[in-house]
Amino acid sequence: MTHLTLNGKPVHPAAEIYVRDAKAGKLSRREFLARTTALGVTSAAAYGMLGLSAPVQAAAHAQQGGTMRMQMEVRALKDPRAFDWTQMAFVTAGWLEYLVEYNSDGSFEPMLLAGWDINDDATQYTLNVREGVKWNNGDDFTADDVARVITDWCDSNAEGNSMAGRFAALIDADSGVAIDGAIVVVDANTVQLNLPKSDITLIAGMSDYPAAVYHASIDREDPSRTPVGTGPYTIESNEVGVKAVLVRNEGHEWWGYAAGKGAYLDRIEYIDYGTDPSAWIAAAAADEVDMFYETVGDFVDVVEGIGWERSEVASGATIAIRPNQEAEVDGMKPYSDKRVRQAIAMAVNNEVCLELGYANRGIVARNAHVGPMHPEWADVPAMAYDPEGALALLTEAGMQDFEMEISSIDDDWRKNTTDAVAAQLRDAGFNVKRTIIPGSTFWNDWTKYPFSSTNWNHRPLGTQILGLAYRSGEAWNEAAFSNAEFDALLDEANAIPDADARSEVMAKLQAIMIDEGVTIQPYWRSLYRHAKPGFVGWDMHIAYLPQIYKIGMAA
Known part of the structure; x- marks a missing residue:
């Protein structure tokens, strides 16, 4: 029975435990906020439980009106349930909340x-x-x-x-x-x-x-053709690979105005400059854009050289370079053999991937796709780096002469990280072919490549990301990993509200991920966004979520 109340109403019993653990230093502030607000406690009340005041939102200092131009890939839209890149949601967030x-x-x-x-x-x-x-x-x-x-x-x-x-x-x-x-x-x-x-x-x-919450009249092939929603904007144009434009919906009384939510800008333009960050820098220098969707790798320092402001957040965002266990190559399934997958993992030093792929702007990970930023993370050791042992294991599997084709998009950090993996495999004696695919076509069948790299966003819970990416048969299970024990443990973990108790099950899940060689998940990324001075509310989001209603021009 709980003794903790808010406004005279009892809160979930777990909240009292979370308050105690936070005050004892067992929970970080982020973990505490995630756990308590997920139970239905408001963030202001959660801060109050710790004797703190909720932070003032920067967008509260915005003026009404103005235009913001963001560099961003403009991708084809589809059924929101099937959105697989946040850039799609940045467009529909104008009207779909x-x-x-x-x-x-x-x-x-x-x-x-x-x-x-x-x-x-x-x-x-x-x-x-x-x-x-x-x-x-x-x-x-x-x-x-x-x-x-x-x-x-x-x-x-x-x-x-x-x-x-x-x-x-x-x-x-x-x-x-x-x-x-x-x-x-x-x-x-x-x-x-x-x-x-x-x-x-x-x-x-x-x-x-x-x-995203959509109206019954939605056009699932292209929601921009039926922009019925609850949000403050509507779409003026949407040209894939070129530009998308949102404008204030003057005929709609958005609920957020009365709630003090913002929607300060009159116009938002997303302009596509491709996947080469040098083109983004050129656009910024020419005053063609006001901010980036994201700044990556070595370009973080470059863009600050032109006087733009930085927003940085440590996150659970990452890259996965994974073999597809069900992919057929020349009539066989080369990555269905656990020894082949283990050999790949043993041949790659994740510290090298972080240095060469992302300019050391993050922390090394352990190929489990769960990390210290997740409340239920368990401190399970990584598989040892052993390139000689890797080649021996590959030879034992009879695959020492097999050519592994590793594909990636043609951008900066994802290409560089995948290059680092391929180079280390070659150094270990593997036969490797690198294929680089233009961004305009890479995403069409991103789950189907036999061996490729994909970026993954931060998720609040470790069980959440494991369920999305590795549960048998899921739409985003690009590794085609299917393991009954893993699925059962995931269900068990999701039924345990207390994160400390859940971590005991998570330890087993992480151990399976590592032992099965499901993926090379080499590092956790710090995320960056830059904007020219004069804008507020544009901070880089830990999970890239499209909170565009918070962005405005400084008052």
Whole structure:
């Protein structure tokens, strides 16, 4: 029974434990905020539990009006459930909003939800829908809309729908759709989620970029053709590979104005200069853009030479250079053999990947895709770097003469990191071919390459990223990893609210990832964004989430 109350209302029993651990120094502030706000505690209240005041948002010092031009790849849009790059969400964020927002300080904030409650064992979620919200076509936004979208998220039969991985606990394994009775509209402003098993990750899943809330009239092939949403902007133009433009929707009374949320700018332009950062620098020097979507590698120092301001955040963003275990090459599946995958991991020094691939702007990782920034991380040792042993193991598997083709996009840090992996494999005696693919075509089949590299965003929970990327059969499981023990342990971990107890199961999950040689995940990245002076609210987000309503020109 909890003794902790807020405004006279008892909070989740776990919150009292989190307060105690935070005050004892067992939890970082980010972990504390992530854990308590995921339970439904507001970030202001969570800060108050520690005797602190919530930080003042920089965008509070913005003026109304103005144009912001951001360098960013402009990619083709599709069904939001199938969004696989945040650049897509930066465009649709003008009119498609989210139930929940995840912030760089670790907190979860209600957006189209006014709040939520979770029972003690995380088997029932009560979602309180924000009242007074309108779609920009005049329709009321209600609990029916929330239930409709969550039902869509639970359709694992929909092509590319990664949201099904985030809501797996609500999905019937036989039909591939939501379990009867799992999503209940209680009244016009309340939705209840009834889970057959505990799952602590749903609020985090609602905040991820493919979780945009869309109207029933959406054009799933290109949402920009039917820009009905709840947000403050609409789309003026969207030319893939060139430019996309959002403008204030003057005919729509956005709910966020009354809530003091911002939406300061009148116009937002995303301009595509390709994948070569030197072209971005040239655009900045010529005053063709006001800020970058992201600044990478050695170009961090270069752009500061022209007087732009820096925003930096340490994150769980990373790169995975993975063999696809089901990929066929010349009539065989070369990476289905665990010895081949282990040999690859043993031949690569991750410190070299960080130095040559990302100019040492991060920390070394251990190929488990879970790290110290995740609350349930366990200190499991990496596989030893042993290039001689790697070649011996590859020879034992009869694959010493096999040519491994490793593909990557033609950009800066991802190409450089993949080059570093390929060079080390060659140094160990492996037969390696490097293939570099233009960004305009690389993303079309990014999950299907036999051996390639992909960037992955930060996620608040370690179990969340393992479920998205490595659970059997998931849309984003580009390694084609399928392991029944792993899947069962993941379900077990997601049912444990306390992160310390969950870390005992996570240790087993990390050990499987490392032992199976699932991927080379060499480092965790610090993320950077630069902007010319005069803008506020543009800080680099820890997970690249498109909080464009916070950006404005300085007052």
